[in-house]
Amino acid sequence: MSTSRRPECRVLRPEGTYAGKQGFDYFEGIARQTVGSSGLCMHLLEIPPGGRAKAHKHDSHETAIYVLEGEAVMWHGERLENMMHTKAGDLVYIPANVPHLPVNLSDKPVRAIIARTDPNEQESVTLLPELESCVPR
Template identity: 35%
Template sequence: MSAEDHHHHHGEPHAHDREPTAPRWKHDGVRVIKGDQLDPNTAQTPGMFRQAAINHARVGAQKIWAGTVAIEPDAKTGVHHHGPLESVIYVVRGRARLRWGERLEYVAEAGPGDFIYVPPYVPHQEINAKPDETLECVLVRSDNEAVVVNITDVDPIEKPESVYWIDPIHRHPG
């Protein structure tokens, strides 16, 4: 590098050091989504109430989706997996039961304050374990695209015959 080149770059901030312009960062920077401003304009069905907080439409998120879901007492999903997506469920209120495995042979429960991690491609079933209390959760997924693969050749131990847990990701298997 010649002295002239060095002088030309010295004293000029690199692109990442420059002060961003206010208008750009005002609208493209940190966003706070208030709890009372979640978006219920997602597919709603009996048995659950889902609201988006963070998605592409609301904040321009590219690789993540986050929102809340409230599931009626005793509601259950069918057996499914979410393809390559990772999911994190945080239980706010109630009791969640998860069954997973090739034949749903494993089971775990989670209560308020607990986190649940569902890896890609794991066959599972989500269940509101309380017959008399709504299950309220925060849901985070590793992509904006809803991916669900229903698995019809596994007989769920807990049949979702009374109330299906249905949302844009969990479709009624019928």
């Protein structure tokens, strides 16, 4: 007979933030560390005007993004050779292991909900500094 506790339903208020390896601050959300989730992570992100992530990939998890507000661009691909424009109302899918680098080129913040298939979202982030020069400043 197992003595482990069953997961419980929880409500979180995204008040605190944490610094992601990617170069952005994320609002704390659903993760193994906050609620004990075993298969997903979900949090809020605000990219300030002119904000730029570091080139990176997520080795072992997929990412889904819903853009709540604002507009951004994201370079993606092995050499960040592809660029997509996103705006409020867009859904974005990023497969595991795909290099990417989002940038807010506007003068207004971008707000988004981010969900990932790994409850320890920062564990499989790999920075790719060799790709930084592929995206213009």
